[in-house]
Amino acid sequence: MDLTTISEVIRRPSSRPGAEWREGDAWLAGGTWLFSVEQPGLRRLIDLTGLRWDPLVPSDTGLEIGATCTIRDLHALTPPDHWIAGGLFAKSCEAFLSSFKVWNAATVGGNICMSLPAGPMITLTVALEARYELWATDGSVRTVDALDFVTGDHRNILAPGEILRRVHIPASALTKRTAHRRFTLTHLGRSTVFLIGTQTPGTSDLLLTVTAGTTRPVRIAFETMPDARSLGESIDALPDGVWFADPNGTPDHRHHLTRHFAEEIRRELMAGGPV
Incomplete structure (x- = not known):
């Protein structure tokens, strides 16, 4: 246009x-x-692309993603073998409601800053405990937890003129076991719910990230794996206003799907299923 x-x-x-x-x-x-x-x-x-920020910088401390990194470049990343959560990069890229042509231009930072409930780069970075580096117009820099960035449908904490510069995903999150579930009304449709569970190797903890079905990302943490009842109650305890409504699903529908898929994730991680 x-x-x-x-x-x-x-x-x-x-x-x-x-x-x-x-x-x-x-x-x-x-x-x-x-x-x-x-x-x-x-x-x-x-035009930020003229700054030529490095798109992807892996290191011993984790992965740095430049805000102008394209979805194509992230999808093409081959993570090291010990980053067992690395499969989430491709899965999250494939959750976009877009064609390969859009992948060539759309950026990780753009998807995050749009702050839509179904933004898959939000799902990915919140689930992997990322932090965002933000640049203000006065030259100051602040770093925030990915969980705290999006505050609602198409809303976030950016001040006027403030910019997302980079995303840092810690190595500790990249070495976690993962399980994910996503539901859409059509095969290539927008996510109605998108959940990711992660577990630290050698422990029975659970970090559950709930997105798409909620107006902002939700992260539910357990030091030890909960039983089905406790997990369901933690989802039921979320505020009524957090559930999203649009043509892809009502709040009740999304609540039901979240409960159902969260239990599947719990069982998969307990059983030592696919990462």
Whole structure:
């Protein structure tokens, strides 16, 4: 879609582009959402791809994902063998309601900052206990838990002009066993619920991440594996207002599916099933 209100595009922003921000600006990365709907309040685009941030930087401390890393690049990542949670990268990329053409442009940071309930990069990074590095317009930097970033449907903690610079997934999360469940109304449809459970090797703990069915990500932690009743009660105890409603499912439907799939995840991790 043509954005008819745009009068300027900054193709080569400074290495710390926050100081250039003014009202009516938008950060441009993949642009797959930005160019899909009218943007009457925008006057200028600042193209972050010109900064050429490293897309993926693996190290002994974990994985750093640049905000402008494309979904294609993340899907193509071959994680080290000891990152047994690495299979979640491809699974989460494949949860996008999009074509391979969109994968070539859409970015990890863009999906996170859109902050939609079904954003699979949110699911992935919350489940793997990531932290986000945010740059403010005054040059300051803050780091936040991925769980705390999204606050509701299409809402997050970013201040005006603040930008997501990078995502860091710790090595401790990448070495966990995992189980996941996702439900859609159609084969290639938007997620109605998307759950990921992780377990530390050599322990019986459980970290359950619930997304898509809720307006914001929910993380439920157990030091030891709960029984079915305790797990169900922890899901029932979530606030009524957290359950999402749209054409893909009612809050009651999503609550029911979350309970059902959480129990499947519990049993799979207890049985030592596929990671």
